[in-house]
């Protein structure tokens with residue numbers, strides 16, 4: 001393998017020939033460079049998309065910081081090279097390398113992929129290939145790095161089971177240290193790779209696919225997951241932290257523009273709203289808030305250490321943070337005169353108070369974002385986002401009257417039982433909101449409607465429903481394009497082919513790994529990019545493997561069907577999800593569970609963890625005192641509730 005000095009020398013030759021060389025140099029403020037030879041374990045953290053996107057990924061930044069806090073460990077970053085750089089790298093035999101020390105990835109002990117969404121799968125294969133690491137887990141030997149992956153997409157790991165040695169299910173903050181310890185112990189004993197996998201499978205929240213075999217029914221549906229080793233967990237229960245660890249403040253400051261040039265501070269994890277389409281809301285329960293003083297202190301430290309001028313106070317539903325108005329006002333007061341801009345993504349329409357709007361007023365006041373997700377009250381009841389149209393209009397009026405000229409509205413089409421009238425309502429609602437803005441701001445008011453297409457996700461109440469067909473998506477998008485061709489109204493949408501890809505992969509089984517591999521061989525990569533997505537490569541891959549894409553997307557799942565992801569437990573009971581699906585068919589809603597617990601399954605599964613933090617940090621009710629139990633001690637029945 002090439003030495004770092006040789007990689008650096010070849011890289012210097014390539015940089016003047018590619019777009020945005022700053023993606024590949026490293027050397028930014030706050031990067032951590034440790035002595036390669038003085039640590040026991042070297043971890044490469046890979047975001048399988050370009051630097052500009054990956055540098056805004058908070059999960060990657062948190063793991064980088066946590067690992068580098070350990071004296072015995074170093075963590076370095078790697079990203080997918082853009083197409084021009086990949087071509088250049090392959091032409092001169094330059095392997096994928098880490099930004100910090102320029103070591104090739106194959107020299108690391110552990111290579112960890114961040115998989116927040118499914119359209120990164122072919123890029124993951126490409127990164128392994130560029131690194132010279134065998135693509136298939138079964139082809140790796142004790143000399144190869146351990147390849148792990150985590151992130152929201154890992155809650156259905158099966159489509160990637162062949163390529164990843166071990167998946168982290170759930171929150172990685174504690175698990176990553178346990179993986180490193182297991183790896184260190186294994187290396188000292190110098191035993192075979194199988195022993196390492198056995199030890200990893202013993203960590204709660206770690207799934208090692210090699211210890212399971214999938215079985216299918218004669219009609220092609222999934223039948224069961226057989227354990228090939230009795231020590232392998234079934235189900236594999238997700239891992240959570242009892243309390244959010246102190247926020248990261250020492251962010252790396254890129255030389256080039258990235259997607260978000262801001263300090264991201266996670267104020268709360270999980271969501272109690274129960275939107276039925278929302279994968280993140282289901283898999284990240286329970287809600288745990290971060291104390292306000294911890295957030296304010298973190299903002300102070302992060303500004304001092306990075307110089308950023310924008311703070312993102314992040315969560316799945318930031319306006320649900322108990323003290324959100326106090327928090328924003330306190331940050332404003334503490335940093336008055338520093339030209340700080342505060343962004344609060346993911347605001348709930350019904351909780352955006354006038355006080356909150358006043359508090360987040362920033363000097364730029366460029367755009368305000370709301371996500372009604374559907375335009376009729378019927379449809380919003382079906383998806384369990386029961387805000388009234390009047391409430392939405394009132395909030396929109398208040399936003400325009402406070403001087404925001406642009407209101408961004410996010411919708412989805414393709415929800416279960418959606419009609420063309422529901423789609424027409426999106427256009428009508430956007431025009432009505434624009435008209436309100438025009439009353440207040442005249443021609444300055446604009447509405448930007450972002451309309452994506454719903455993809456049914458595993459572990460949600462909608463995991464049983466079919467995805468919309470490409471013909472219907474086109475018809476619905478065509479209607480919106482015709483109806484929303486109005487000055488002041490901007491419409492953006494997701495290409496239907498991209499939606500189908502996400503749908504195939506989201507609810508795929510182990511057989512989908514052949515399709516991913518075949519698509520990658522045909523040149524599929526950067527599937528999340530309009531100019532990178534190669535639909536034909538995927539269709540050809542399905543043809544080659546003999547699998548029917550419609551089987552994964554357009555099939556209504558039977559009530560009693562076993563899903564290929566059921567051995568991965570979010571701890572939400574299947575009955576809870578199914579009852580909620582039935583409730584959606586009756587157009588009934590479920591309240592915010594902070595007002596009353598609906599027994600989703602979290603509490604019995606994590607009662608021991610809950611007891612470690614009685615009181616207000618968790619938004620689930622307290623559980624009765626009992627001797628403390630570790631998450632690792634959970635039994636299957638407790639986990640499944």
Ligand code: SF4
Pocket residue numbers: 272285286287593594596597598599600601602603619620621
């Ligand atoms: S246990 Fe109850 S309060 Fe907690 S997330 Fe589930 S339904 Fe909500």
